[in-house]
Amino acid sequence: xxxxxxxxxxxxxxxxxxxxxxxxxxxxxxxxxxxxxxxxxxxxxxxxxxxxxxxxxxxxxxxxxxxxxxxxxxxxxxxxxxxxxxxxxxxxxxxxxxxxxxxxxxxxxxxxxxxxxxxxxxxxxxxxxxxxxxxxxxxxxxxxxxxxxxxxxxxxxxxxxxxxxxxxxxxxxxxxxxxxxxxxxxxxxxxxxxxxxxxxxxxxxxxxxxxxxxxxxxxxxxxxxxxxxxxxxxxxxxxxxxxxxxxxxxxxxxxxxxxxxxxxxxxxxxxxxxxxxxxxxxxxxxxxxxxxxxxxxxxxxxxxxxxxxxxxxxx
Numbered sequence: 001x002x003x004x005x006x007x008x009x010x011x012x013x014x015x016x017x018x019x020x021x022x023x024x025x026x027x028x029x030x031x032x033x034x035x036x037x038x039x040x041x042x043x044x045x046x047x048x049x050x051x052x053x054x055x056x057x058x059x060x061x062x063x064x065x066x067x068x069x070x071x072x073x074x075x076x077x078x079x080x081x082x083x084x085x086x087x088x089x090x091x092x093x094x095x096x097x098x099x100x101x102x103x104x105x106x107x108x109x110x111x112x113x114x115x116x117x118x119x120x121x122x123x124x125x126x127x128x129x130x131x132x133x134x135x136x137x138x139x140x141x142x143x144x145x146x147x148x149x150x151x152x153x154x155x156x157x158x159x160x161x162x163x164x165x166x167x168x169x170x171x172x173x174x175x176x177x178x179x180x181x182x183x184x185x186x187x188x189x190x191x192x193x194x195x196x197x198x199x200x201x202x203x204x205x206x207x208x209x210x211x212x213x214x215x216x217x218x219x220x221x222x223x224x225x226x227x228x229x230x231x232x233x234x235x236x237x238x239x240x241x242x243x244x245x246x247x248x249x250x251x252x253x254x255x256x257x258x259x260x261x262x263x264x265x266x267x268x269x270x271x272x273x274x275x276x277x278x279x280x281x282x283x284x285x286x287x288x289x290x291x292x293x294x295x296x297x298x299x300x301x302x303x304x305x306x307x308x309x310x311x312x313x314x315x
Contacts, residue, residue, distance in 0.1 A: 008047045008296055011062070013037040013054040014071050020285055021050060021071065028289040029296075048296060051078055059083045066299055067091055069292050072283055073098055073150065074230065075309050076203040090309040091295055097284030099153040102200070105228055105280040106154045109252040110163065110196050112274070113224040114140045118250045122271065137162040143194030145210075146201035146229065147173040147180065148315065150281070154198060166190060170206075170313065191218035196226065203230040204314035213238040221247055228254040228280035236267070243272045254280040 010032055012021045018036035025034050035041040037054070043061040051058075052071035059068070060083035067089040070078055075092050078084065112118060116132050123130055140163055144155040147169040159165040159177045167175060168190040172182040181190040191197065197219060201207045211225070212235035219225075225248065227234055236257055242248040250272040256265070259278060267273050295305035309315060 007031040007033060008300075009041075009045045010034045010048045010050065011037065011041065011046045012050045013052070013058060014050065015053040017052075021289075024285045024289045025050070025292070028293045050292065053077050056081075057083065067295075067305065069093075069295070070309075071288065073281065074203055075315065076230070079309065079311065079314055086311070089299070089305065090311070091292075091305050092307045092309055092315070093283065093288055093291055094307045095149055096288040096291060098281035099150055101281035102150045102154055102228065103157040105254070105276075106198055106226060107157060107161065109226045109228075109274075110140075110142060110158060110198070112252060113196055113250060114163075118224075118272070118274075138164055140164065141166070141193050141195045142198060143168065143190055143196070144178075144198045144200060145169075145190075145233075146199065147175065148200070148202065151198075151200040154200060166193060187215065188218045191215060192220065194223060195220060196224050199225065199227040199229045199233050201229050201233055202315035203232055206314075208232045209235045211235065211239070213241065216242045216248070219248065222249045224248065224250045224252070226252045231256040231259065240266060240270070243270065248272070250274070252276075254278055 010025060012018050012025070012034065014021050022034050022036055037058065044063050046062050046064065047066050049062060049065055049068045050071055051068055054077065059081050065088055068078055069091050070093065073093065075090055078090050114135060114137060119132060142158050142163045142165045144151050144165065144167045147155065147167045151167065152175055155165050155167050155175060155178050166179040166181065167173065168181045168187065170182065173180050199211065201210065210233055216238055239251060243251065252274045253267065254276045255278055256267065261267060261275065267275055298305045
């Protein structure tokens with residue numbers, strides 16, 4: 001089908017999944033002209049770019065962009081680009097099927113610690129049949145750092161299951177059944193009552209190494225950490241130290257500072273760490289292309305798109 005008059009020109013650069021995104025976008029917007037970064041195209045004609053870990057320098061070649069869409073939960077791969085124009089809209093996916101997956105992952109990880117499955121795994125290696133009392137779920141305090149769409153969904157699901165849940169974010173949020181905190185000054189109090197700490201913060205300069213020796217020390221002795229946000233949230237050397245000294249009982253990690261995690265990394269063999277390869281939630285393409293198409297319509301009408309990133313906060 002030929003491109004319709006005034007139909008958008010869309011560029012896709014999606015870290016190896018360009019073809020799947022192009023197929024889905026073509027079906028959703030059959031009148032649009034859609035190209036991938038390995039095809040021949042005129043950069044000056046591109047109206048919209050769909051990016052996930054795009055090549056360095058690509059943005060500065062696109063002189064007439066109306067907006068960039070991030071094809072994942074994070075936007076740091078876009079907003080960290082030095083060639084990104086200050087006034088160019090960057091739009092994130094608001095859910096795209098990721099919330100349910102994040103809830104599943106964190107329910108599993110939280111129960112791993114609450115039901116002492118980490119202890120039983122260590123006992124199995126020694127053929128140790130020792131039984132331990134089952135803790136009351138309401139006495140297990142879970143703290144969720146980051147109360148955006150994904151964090152709020154995880155906090156609510158854990159609360160509904162019976163955990164005592166609190167949440168912390170940059171600005172105050174109100175969520176039914178959740179005690180919420182905001183601002184750096186409340187972080188020690190929030191961490192001090194988190195037997196299980198879940199990190200779902202976006203990656204910004206302010207959140208890098210937010211969990212390091214000082215902040216980790218605020219956690220109760222025997223606390224556990226679950227991180228499915230970004231590896232840079234946690235100082236890895238300080239985390240290892242807190243585990244080795246016994247201050248923390250364990251960590252359930254879906255992300256790392258360097259991915260894939262190097263074979264020589266101490267996380268692989270650490271008895272208190274469980275590793276998954278950044279699979280907590282994947283972007284669902286069908287849901288995503290619907291959001292993108294609707295936002296392109298909004299921009300063409302002169303309306304504000306949903307999921308518009310605040311360039312000051314980075315999310």
